Amino acid sequence: MGAFRLALRKFSAFSESAAQANGLTAQQHQALLAVRAYGGPDPMSIGELAECLLIKNHSAVELVGRLVARGLVTRSPSERDRRRIELQLTAEAGPILDEITRKNLAELSSTAPVFRDLLKTLRRIAERATPDSGDDL
Numbered sequence: 001m002g003a004f005r006l007a008l009r010k011f012s013a014f015s016e017s018a019a020q021a022n023g024l025t026a027q028q029h030q031a032l033l034a035v036r037a038y039g040g041p042d043p044m045s046i047g048e049l050a051e052c053l054l055i056k057n058h059s060a061v062e063l064v065g066r067l068v069a070r071g072l073v074t075r076s077p078s079e080r081d082r083r084r085i086e087l088q089l090t091a092e093a094g095p096i097l098d099e100i101t102r103k104n105l106a107e108l109s110s111t112a113p114v115f116r117d118l119l120k121t122l123r124r125i126a127e128r129a130t131p132d133s134g135d136d137l
Contacts, residue, residue, distance in 0.1 A: 007114040011107060018103045022096050023070075027053065031063055032072060032097055035087050042078065043086040072096070 012026075019029035034052045038044035044052075050060035064087060067073040072093040078084035089097075 003114050004118045007111045011104075011111060014107045015100070015104050018100045022100055024096070024100075027055075027063060028067060028070075028072075029097075029100060031060075031067060032089065032093055035073065035089055036093075036097060042080075042084075043088055045078075046075070046085045046087065049087060 015029070016026040019026050022029075024032070030053055031049060034049055035044050038048070038052075040048070046060050046064055047057055049064065050057045053060065053063075055063070064073060064075055064085075068075060072090055074088045074090060075085050076088075078086050
């Protein structure tokens, strides 16, 4: 488990560095990823972004303001509920996210053995704990 924690910390530091190389803070990068990946029926709201990033609503408002100022996100009132502020990525955000993602995927592939070893260990532990359950991890 120590190797797993170390791999996570190294990846987090690498990802933060990749974001900074593109002029973003780690939190801005995470916000852009959250908006891009959101799967709701409507665009992500500021409140949903706050929940996703585990931050206060007013912090999300400030974060979105900085992303709007950078031209990476737009915000607009919902057509159905004018109290709801919806977020959309701009065309400028896509290439930045794509570049960071390419770098992050390459870094993750180099640490894949750590994750494979962890999965093997977890399966062995599960087999010892419940030999007749038939559950797969």
